[in-house]
Amino acid sequence: MGKSVNPIDRFLPTTAEELRGRGWGQADVILVTGDAYVDHPSFGAALIGRWLEKWGFRVAILAQPDWRSVEPFRALGRPRLFWGITSGCIDSRLNDYASLGHRRRRDVYSPGGATGLRPGRPLLVYAARAREAYRDVPIVLGGLEASLRRLVHYDYIEDRLKRSVLVDAKADLLVHGMGERAVAEVARRLDAGRSIQELTDIPGTAYIAHRGVVVPDDAVHLASLSQQGEDASLFMATHQQYQSLAHPAGRPVVQEQDPGTLVVMPAAEPLSGEELDGLYDLPFARAWHPRYDRDGGVPALTPVQFSITTHRGCFGGCSFCSIGAHQGRQIRSRSLDSLLAEADRLRLHPGFRGTIEDLGGPSANMYGMDCDASETCGRVSCLFPKPCGRGGFDHGPMLEMMEAFVRWRDRGSKRTNVFVASGIRHDLALRSRDYLDMLVRHFVGGHLKVAPEHYCPGVLDRMGKPHFEVFEEFERRFAETCRRVGKEAYLVPYFISAHPACRPEDALRLTEYLVSRSWRPRQVQDFVPIPLTLATAMYVSGADAAGQKIHVPTSRKEKRLQAALIHYYQSENRTIVAEFLRERKRPDLLAKIDHLRTPKPRRRK
Numbered sequence: 354m355g356k357s358v359n360p361i362d363r364f365l366p367t368t369a370e371e372l373r374g375r376g377w378g379q380a381d382v383i384l385v386t387g388d389a390y391v392d393h394p395s396f397g398a399a400l401i402g403r404w405l406e407k408w409g410f411r412v413a414i415l416a417q418p419d420w421r422s423v424e425p426f427r428a429l430g431r432p433r434l435f436w437g438i439t440s441g442c443i444d445s446r447l448n449d450y451a452s453l454g455h456r457r458r459r460d461v462y463s464p465g466g467a468t469g470l471r472p473g474r475p476l477l478v479y480a481a482r483a484r485e486a487y488r489d490v491p492i493v494l495g496g497l498e499a500s501l502r503r504l505v506h507y508d509y510i511e512d513r514l515k516r517s518v519l520v521d522a523k524a525d526l527l528v529h530g531m532g533e534r535a536v537a538e539v540a541r542r543l544d545a546g547r548s549i550q551e552l553t554d555i556p557g558t559a560y561i562a563h564r565g566v567v568v569p570d571d572a573v574h575l576a577s578l579s580q581q582g583e584d585a586s587l588f589m590a591t592h593q594q595y596q597s598l599a600h601p602a603g604r605p606v607v608q609e610q611d612p613g614t615l616v617v618m619p620a621a622e623p624l625s626g627e628e629l630d631g632l633y634d635l636p637f638a639r640a641w642h643p644r645y646d647r648d649g650g651v652p653a654l655t656p657v658q659f660s661i662t663t664h665r666g667c668f669g670g671c672s673f674c675s676i677g678a679h680q681g682r683q684i685r686s687r688s689l690d691s692l693l694a695e696a697d698r699l700r701l702h703p704g705f706r707g708t709i710e711d712l713g714g715p716s717a718n719m720y721g722m723d724c725d726a727s728e729t730c731g732r733v734s735c736l737f738p739k740p741c742g743r744g745g746f747d748h749g750p751m752l753e754m755m756e757a758f759v760r761w762r763d764r765g766s767k768r769t770n771v772f773v774a775s776g777i778r779h780d781l782a783l784r785s786r787d788y789l790d791m792l793v794r795h796f797v798g799g800h801l802k803v804a805p806e807h808y809c810p811g812v813l814d815r816m817g818k819p820h821f822e823v824f825e826e827f828e829r830r831f832a833e834t835c836r837r838v839g840k841e842a843y844l845v846p847y848f849i850s851a852h853p854a855c856r857p858e859d860a861l862r863l864t865e866y867l868v869s870r871s872w873r874p875r876q877v878q879d880f881v882p883i884p885l886t887l888a889t890a891m892y893v894s895g896a897d898a899a900g901q902k903i904h905v906p907t908s909r910k911e912k913r914l915q916a917a918l919i920h921y922y923q924s925e926n927r928t929i930v931a932e933f934l935r936e937r938k939r940p941d942l943l944a945k946i947d948h949l950r951t952p953k954p955r956r957r958k
Contacts, residue, residue, distance in 0.1 A: 659705055
């Protein structure tokens with residue numbers, strides 16, 4: 354019989370004892386994360402840890418350390434090369450606060466959903482403790498929050514502009530974007546004996562130009578913190594200027610932080626399809642660390658544990674979305690062989706119960722749609738205001754992939770389901786009847802997520818989304834396809850309330866439409882100004898990308914109203930909705946809402 358494997362050995366080491374179990378006297382890199390440690394490719398610390406491990410570095414994970422003392426930061430010993438610090442899978446502000454500033458009651462990235470296991474600003478606090486623990490060890494920030502807050506940015510909780518998080522954290526280097534190329538290069542150079550101060554030319558990084566540190570000759574200077582604070586219109590201009598440069602073929606940018614001079618290098622080249630295959634083929638346990646078993650595990654793993662990422666990047670260019678700012682607009686897709694090999698591994702996983710919950714990416718129906726011009730093209734979106742003539746949008750690779758998964762599903766000894774749970778671009782799906790047929794017939798379990806986002810043209814234009822008649826055409830085609838293939842399935846529409854340019858009148862028009870259809874949407878997001886997005890630039894500047902002044906819902910009262918109008922059917926919103934409709938002299942609409950809200954009497958059998 355072969356030697357049994359200790360469950361702990363399936364994970365990167367998290368304690369001094371686990372380090373010794375590997376025969377290591379010291380880790381090369383210690384990754385500090387504000388999330389619980391889940392060894393799954395959807396969790397950034399695990400992804401970067403496995404990637405560094407692939408290149409021969411010894412990596413340990415320090416997950417949710419107690420920041421109230423320096424001792425937890427000494428528990429794993431001194432990292433030989435650097436600390437890698439991330440706040441976790443999502444921005445810590447979004448993780449801690451709802452859109453109206455209320456503290457969240459649950460943290461799905463913590464064991465048992467418990468709150469209070471991470472500090473309020475993890476990047477700053479963890480960096481300070483790491484510096485206290487070992488003063489001479491370089492500190493590298495990374496992850497989504499570091500990426501989006503790489504420049505001067507707006508913080509919606511504090512309601513003010515803030516410096517780059519690199520400056521506030523007093524760290525040595527910041528990695529932006531997906532990070533694999535940059536962090537591996539940092540590790541290689543430090544391992545070769547270079548100092549952290551010498552690492553000033555790595556794509557996908559940012560650094561502080563201290564005295565004697567080189568600023569690239571071709572760097573573009575952006576408006577400083579104080580300049581943007583004095584003139585809100587500069588926030589939009591700076592955003593647009595940076596976005597025109599924030600791609601692999603772009604130029605470095607320099608921005609005064611008052612104090613401090615920040616240099617941000619162009620984005621790193623995205624991993625190729627072959628490199629993505631190698632990344633996702635790494636030996637992820639696809640489980641939370643056993644230490645969390647007693648707490649019931651980590652809730653965030655459940656919806657993604659048996660999902661497969663087919664590609665990275667999104668060329669949709671929605672103004673409220675940060676995917677393009679982090680993953681880039683370029684689509685990079687995995688090979689069919691790699692995807693099927695991962696599916697085979699899922700089948701063998703002890704926790705697999707026969708369902709691959711999601712086969713997709715940021716937008717599920719962009720697989721295989723690479724565009725060589727996307728790196729240098731000046732368009733924010735390949736789809737809006739109308740599809741790019743150079744895009745092609747070839748559905749062939751995606752159809753080939755889906756057909757292969759149908760064959761894979763049916764050849765197993767037990768019935769296996771494969772679903773697409775990621776949202777799809779409905780305007781893109783309309784370009785291929787074959788795709789819609791394949792999707793509905795084989796990959797929709799009963800509900801399909803789509804995102805019309807709003808009803809009014811003026812709001813949709815500022816969102817970078819197609820007008821509502823495009824959604825209605827998709828709805829019609831979807832229903833037609835369901836009838837043709839003999840399947841009962843439903844659309845789950847997403848909406849955003851209080852987006853910049855959305856007036857109360859626009860919210861009212863959306864409510865009128867919802868009531869006319871007797872729709873009761875549950876997937877509703879109150880707009881949150883996420884750093885590095887165009888919508889946040891609108892929110893701060895009060896103008897759209899063309900410089901036209903727009904209405905921006907900023908008060909809690911109006912934001913509550915707009916959310917309540919979409920959730921018109923909820924009894925707790927009855928008072929605020931009724932008061933608004935009376936002010937607008939719309940007793941007719943109020944009567945319809947009350948009629949829909951009134952429970953219908955049951956028929957006697």
